[in-house]
Amino acid sequence: MKNHLYIILLILPLIGFGQNPKKLFMEDLVNKGTEKDPIMYYEGNLFTGLTFDVDKRGFKTEELSWKYGLKDGVFKSYYESGTVKEEGNYKKNKINGLWKEWYDSGELRSESNWKSGKKHGFFRVFKTNGQIIREQNYKEDTLHGLWKKCYPRTGQIEQEGSYKEGKWSGFWKFYYKNGQLEQKGNYQQGKLIGLWTVYHENGQLYKEINYKDDRLNGIQKYYYENGQLRLENTIIGGNKHGVEKYYYENGQIEKESNWNHGIKHGVFKFYNTNGQLNGLQNFKDGKQEGLWKLYYESGQLKQEGILKDGKRQGVWKTYHENGQLKEEGNYTIEVDDKDGHWKYYDENGQLKEHKCFLYGVEMDCFQTIKGHLTEHTLNIINNKYHGPYRVYYDTGELKEEGMYQDDMKEGPYRVYYDTGELKEEGMYQDDMKEGSWKIYYKSGQIGVEEIWKKNQYFSRKCYKEKNGKEIKCEKSILLK
Numbered sequence: 001m002k003n004h005l006y007i008i009l010l011i012l013p014l015i016g017f018g019q020n021p022k023k024l025f026m027e028d029l030v031n032k033g034t035e036k037d038p039i040m041y042y043e044g045n046l047f048t049g050l051t052f053d054v055d056k057r058g059f060k061t062e063e064l065s066w067k068y069g070l071k072d073g074v075f076k077s078y079y080e081s082g083t084v085k086e087e088g089n090y091k092k093n094k095i096n097g098l099w100k101e102w103y104d105s106g107e108l109r110s111e112s113n114w115k116s117g118k119k120h121g122f123f124r125v126f127k128t129n130g131q132i133i134r135e136q137n138y139k140e141d142t143l144h145g146l147w148k149k150c151y152p153r154t155g156q157i158e159q160e161g162s163y164k165e166g167k168w169s170g171f172w173k174f175y176y177k178n179g180q181l182e183q184k185g186n187y188q189q190g191k192l193i194g195l196w197t198v199y200h201e202n203g204q205l206y207k208e209i210n211y212k213d214d215r216l217n218g219i220q221k222y223y224y225e226n227g228q229l230r231l232e233n234t235i236i237g238g239n240k241h242g243v244e245k246y247y248y249e250n251g252q253i254e255k256e257s258n259w260n261h262g263i264k265h266g267v268f269k270f271y272n273t274n275g276q277l278n279g280l281q282n283f284k285d286g287k288q289e290g291l292w293k294l295y296y297e298s299g300q301l302k303q304e305g306i307l308k309d310g311k312r313q314g315v316w317k318t319y320h321e322n323g324q325l326k327e328e329g330n331y332t333i334e335v336d337d338k339d340g341h342w343k344y345y346d347e348n349g350q351l352k353e354h355k356c357f358l359y360g361v362e363m364d365c366f367q368t369i370k371g372h373l374t375e376h377t378l379n380i381i382n383n384k385y386h387g388p389y390r391v392y393y394d395t396g397e398l399k400e401e402g403m404y405q406d407d408m409k410e411g412p413y414r415v416y417y418d419t420g421e422l423k424e425e426g427m428y429q430d431d432m433k434e435g436s437w438k439i440y441y442k443s444g445q446i447g448v449e450e451i452w453k454k455n456q457y458f459s460r461k462c463y464k465e466k467n468g469k470e471i472k473c474e475k476s477i478l479l480k
Contacts, residue, residue, distance in 0.1 A: 024050075026052065029041065033069075038071070039070065041069060048066055063075070081104060099113070110123070120141070132150070133151075133152055142165060146161075169189065183198040185197065196209050206225075228250075267282055277299060280293035292306065298321065312337075313331050313422070314420040327344045330398045335360055339357050339359060388404075397420060398420070401414050412425070413426055426450075433455050445465050448476060460473055
């Protein structure tokens, strides 16, 4: 009843004013401007004085000062309870100076400074107990200067740093809810830069990472929660480059690899938790290339072979855990599967059986064709050989492979060393060498490059095995 009486007494002076009233209801004015930039008139004149808004019950909700039709002076808004909700000042339709907001329980909620309608200076947000939960600074409505934010429930700091012209800048810190530091590092023009240190929630170091222009760049290190190093590598331009190492939690190395600007290149090694070598791979331009080895937990060699373009080729061997040979044979690169003559041994090293494969399919082993020990894969049509053929050394190792068409060699042709490495490759056309031919050292290094036409070579280049430099062909051991 007292509140109603207060409102009635407050409103009564608004009634019966003359030509230049001091207090009016907001609805009595006429806006000849815009909603954003009003220009208010009363009875044809620019209004100077106070306006009020009330709710359906007659309780005041807002009061605002005007000068020559523009907002100018004190503004206040109220909760239904009559408690002040907001208070601040306008100057020529723009918020200017200190602005405050309160909770409906009466405690300060926020305070900020404004200049000509833009945030300028401090901005603070409070809990009901008066504790600051966010503090930031502005320059002409743009974040600029110190920034601090807290977890609303606990009041613990969540992040602190600074802005420069609206972008994260300088040194920043971030915290877990328990108050433990989560990470720290620097920003430059809104981008991550330099060393950033990140921690586990228990306070142990988690990672040390370097940035350049918001991308990982430089040495990176990651740690287990017990403080043991987990991973170290180098990132350049967002890509792995150089040696990368992973470690087990006990400190033993787990994996070591080599990278070239984000592409696997070089030796990859894998280890057991006891430090024994578990596997070895080679990569070239992202594809598995060269020697491949796999080991038992004991460190004993389990399997070895050669890969080219990510596919198995040449002789592959598998061993029993006691070191005795278990199986050996060839893989063909065309289908990445067993091909040719395979031998299988028991744990005492005794030969158990022979098997033969053609592109991964088991078949009858051998017959003699044109005086050579050859797989039984050729078809005879009109007394002429057709289809794939393979020639073997007396040991059973693959020596040559190619195709026959109308009794003549046709298409890709390969020759191998008696130890399984590729020795020579090229093309046949009508049983004659044609086009590019290459001869390799056992190491896989190219030793000779030739151009052939109708079984006669037109050009030939020769190279050293060690450094790949060109040499005179009469000095090449591959042509002797």
